[in-house]
Amino acid sequence: MIERVSCWTVCAALLACGSAAAQVQADDVLVNLFTTRAAVEHYAPDGTLVATTGGGGTGDFWVGASVTLSGLFVTTRRAPAPGINLFWIDGTQVATFDTPDVGAPGDVSVFADGTLAICDNFDTVSLYSETGTFLQTLSAPGLAGTFGSTIDASDELWVGSTTGNGSIWHFARDGTFLGSFSTGQWPSDLVAAPDGTLWVVRRLGDVRHYDRSGNLLSSFATGLSASHWGIGLASDGTLYVTTENGGAVFHFDPLGNPLGQFPLGPGARPLFLTVTRECTTPAVAYCTAKVNSLGCVPTISSKGLPSASASAGFFVRASDVRDGKVGLLLYSLSGAAATPFQGGTLCLAPPIRRTPPRDSGGPPVAGAN
Secondary structure (H helix, E strand, C coil): CEEEECCCCCEECCCECCCCCCCCCCCCEEEECCCCCCEEEEECCCCCEEEEEECCCCCEEECCCEECCCCEEEEEEEECCCEEEEEECCCCEEEEEECCCCCCEEEEEECCCCCEEEEECCCCEEEECCCCCEEEEECCCCCCCEEEEEECCCCCEEEEECHHHCEEEEECCCCCEEEEEECCCCEEEEEECCCCCEEEEECCCEEEEECCCCCEEEEEECCCCCCEEEEEECCCCCEEEEECCCCEEEEECCCCCEEEEEECCCCCCCCCEEECCCCECCCECCCCCCCCCCCCCCEEEEECCCECCCCCECEEEEECCCCCCEECCEEECCCEEEEEECCEEEEECCCEEECCCEECCCCCCCCCC
8 A cells, every 4th residue: 555644645555465365464473383394384363373384495494483574474494404485474485595604593583674683503693685695793702502583673683592501692783792691591582572671481481571781570480391492472462482392382461371372283393483563664765855845855664564465455655745646656676776857866776667646635725735
């Protein structure tokens, strides 16, 4: 959908998240099953199985779980070689690449610019582009054995490792090491809350809530047997946890009260999971925006998860445009450019495509822009 705010706002349908058979909603749960069956199961919040990604996917022993800003599900794999698989949420694989700088992939998290942060259970963290280009290795004195990870609302990375009997490591987006704190036991996975605090599941069976400085805010024992692996946070503040050979995803409130569980497929050995959220990008001045006659500088933003296989659910918003004017959304599949165009800049490489014309709407009163 296109939305424009002006100065005004207008909406028009564009792309969507997932096919009709595999729509993605906020608080859906995506669980990596790890086994040689190599699959990710997609569940609605009530535990209904929506879809299974796998079967024809590349490799075995999938580990990490995340969703990119372009609407792709991303998982790490350990065989036949360490690497990344990228899928549409409906299960269609769109890309795969090896990650030779990663010996034993753990979790994967996605920065705001789409960069993938890949934990290495034998080493530290490597950064790759979504297209497979190695970018950077993150390092800090003593850091090793990284496994779980999360990226917070400030676009900063938090990584769990076996270093020092279990610790959490904190990195800025540019790779600067910001500090660490001990968890006293191997932190299998962690997830950042909207308020910047961290929920951590420790391998031997409890969930801990920390502030950004490592101060313990609360904790609870799950009462579950076997090693604990994954943790996810729903929009209502409740938590999902997986255990090795548990065969289910377990649901808790923040105080540790059980809220239920839903079973996974046969032979599942669940590791990491991710809980989907409504995806909204901030409005930005894309490329070089042209100031209009009212002195407004248009910006562009998006909301939802895009998929070429669906017909609704993804929105593009243009803000600070004139009201009562007809406009087009121009787009390209060939990347960006910066070409002079009608007194402004055309930011798209040819060939250029466009959506149907849309009126920006707004008050019919003359001069009420």
